[in-house]
Amino acid sequence: MRKxxxxxxxxxxxxxFTVIVxxxxxxxxxxxxxxxxxxxxxxxxxxxxxxxxxTDAESLAARPLETGKAWxxxxxxxxxxxxxxxxxxxxxxxxxxxxxxxPWVALSLVPLVMFQGxxxxxxxxxLLKPLVVALHLLGxxxxxxxxxxxxxxxxxxxxxxxxxxxxxSLRPWALFAVAAVFLQAFLGGWTSTNYAALACTxxxxxxxxxxxxxxxxxxxxxxxxxxxxxxxxxxxxxxxxAIHFTHRxxxxxxxxxxxxxFRQTRRLPTAGRAIGWCILALLSVQIALGVTNVVxxxxxxxxxxxxxxxxxxxxxxxxxxxxxxxxxx
Numbered sequence: 001m002r003k004x005x006x007x008x009x010x011x012x013x014x015x016x017f018t019v020i021v022x023x024x025x026x027x028x029x030x031x032x033x034x035x036x037x038x039x040x041x042x043x044x045x046x047x048x049x050x051x052x053x054x055t056d057a058e059s060l061a062a063r064p065l066e067t068g069k070a071w072x073x074x075x076x077x078x079x080x081x082x083x084x085x086x087x088x089x090x091x092x093x094x095x096x097x098x099x100x101x102x103p104w105v106a107l108s109l110v111p112l113v114m115f116q117g118x119x120x121x122x123x124x125x126x127l128l129k130p131l132v133v134a135l136h137l138l139g140x141x142x143x144x145x146x147x148x149x150x151x152x153x154x155x156x157x158x159x160x161x162x163x164x165x166x167x168x169s170l171r172p173w174a175l176f177a178v179a180a181v182f183l184q185a186f187l188g189g190w191t192s193t194n195y196a197a198l199a200c201t202x203x204x205x206x207x208x209x210x211x212x213x214x215x216x217x218x219x220x221x222x223x224x225x226x227x228x229x230x231x232x233x234x235x236x237x238x239x240x241x242a243i244h245f246t247h248r249x250x251x252x253x254x255x256x257x258x259x260x261x262f263r264q265t266r267r268l269p270t271a272g273r274a275i276g277w278c279i280l281a282l283l284s285v286q287i288a289l290g291v292t293n294v295v296x297x298x299x300x301x302x303x304x305x306x307x308x309x310x311x312x313x314x315x316x317x318x319x320x321x322x323x324x325x326x327x328x329x
Contacts, residue, residue, distance in 0.1 A: 005093040009147075009154040012090060015083050016144040017311055022076045023140060024307035027133070027192055028300060033231055034069030036061050038124045039077065047071050080120060083143075084113045090150075105150045112143060128230040131222045134189035141185050141314060148315050152322055158271055160323055166267035167324045174321035177261050181314045184250045188310060191247045194219070195233035197303070199240035203294045206245060214242035251290060258283050261320070268323075275320045282313040 026032055035041035042048050042057030047070040054065050087109045094106035119136040126132055160167040191197055196219075200206035207213075218235060219242035228234065235243075258279055265276025289306040296302065 002097065005090070005097060006154055008086060008090045008093065009151045012083065012086055013144060013147040013151055013315075015079070015086070016140070016147050017308070019076070019079050019083055020137075020140045020144060020311050021304060021308045022079060023137070024304050025300075026072050026076050028298075028303050029069065029072060030231065031066075031069035031072040032123060032128050032133070033063075034066060034071075034073035035077075036063050036124065038121045041070050041074050047074055077120070080117070084117060087113045087143075087147075094150075101154065105146055105153060109143065109146055109150075112139070112146070115139065116143060126226065127228065128193065129224075129228075130190060130193040130230060133193040134186055137189035137192075138182070138186050141182065141311060144311055145314060145318055148318060149322065152319065158323070159325065160268060160272055164268075166264070167272075170261070170264045170268070171321070171324040173257075173261050173264060174317060174324050177257050177317040178314070178321050180250075180254055180257050181310070181317055184247070184254050185310055185314065187243075187247045187250045188307070190220075191243050193230070194235055194240060194243050196235070196240035196243040196247075197293060197298050199237065199244035200248075200294060201297070203291055206241060206248075212241055212245070213238050214245055215239040216242045216246075219243045219246075251287070255283065255287065258317070261317070265320070272320070272323055275316065275323060279313070279316045279320065282309055282316055285309050286313055 026034075035047070037043060042061055042065060044053070044057070047067060048054050048057040048065060049067075058065055087106075091103070091106045091110050094101070094103035097103070116136070116139040119132055119139055122129070122132045123136050200212070202208060205212075215236070215238035219239035224234075233240070262276045262280045262283075265272050265279075268276070286306065286309045289302055289309060292299070292302050293306060
């Protein structure tokens with residue numbers, strides 16, 4: 001059982017990361033409503049294929065069927081369902097071994113993945129409501145983070161000596177970095193779901209200005225009521241610009257924070273310095289991807305990678321925070 005537990009602990013973060021990247025692809029290719037119902041697709045478990053099935057489906061949903069988008073959405077659902085089932089198995093195995101290892105991280109994944117399933121349903125049934133989509137992305141990042149933490153615990157990876165002054169001074173900064181990256185991920189989801197990624201197409205200025213016309217009041221309305229279809233966005237340019245600009249400001253905060261954290265890791269033992277270099281490398285790649293998204297018009301591979309590297313950057317700062325913590329989950 002322990003061997004199976006370890007295998008699942010290693011497999012599930014990889015699967016969760018794949019689901020996040022696939023979800024980004026679905027969102028960026030406007031396939032979120034490829035199947036306008038849930039959990040099936042036009043009332044079926046599989047995407048309708050025959051001419052009669054397509055005709056019946058379109059008449060039922062009053063929406064044309066785009067087969068490619070529908071399959072993209074359904075594959076994402078299949079992957080997410082598989083992840084949820086395996087998390088249940090992981091939690092059961094962790095509970096069986098509770099005498100030798102604390103199971104609370106694995107058990108906490110069960111209600112979280114159930115809520116994540118609800119967010120996936122509401123994403124479709126509430127017609128891509130931005131708050132739901134952004135929370136769905138954040139839920140995916142949270143699942144990945146807990147699965148990664150669980151792997152670090154099960155694998156027994158090393159921690160720094162807790163009484164080292166450099167470790168004690170870095171711990172609150174590492175925790176702040178985790179919170180900052182989480183918030184930036186939410187801002188990224190809010191930018192994407194409001195179709196604001198290309199609200200500014202120049203860099204470092206926006207519309208040729210350091211402070212362009214922006215409508216923060218409308219850009220950050222979290223709830224606009226029900227029955228609105230948010231596909232392709234509903235905001236005017238100043239509101240989208242405000243969202244995009246806020247995400248840029250968040251990137252500056254992340255840059256300064258992680259550079260300071262990297263500087264502090266130079267005083268740690270070898271393992272801590274290695275984590276610091278990993279954070280710096282991922283930060284550099286992420287900034288390059290973000291700038292490329294703006295100046296090159298959001299190329300799909302770059303935009304998907306931007307989501308994936310954000311997840312990896314989050315895992316790296318979580319690893320650093322765990323490294324600085326005393327023993328215990």
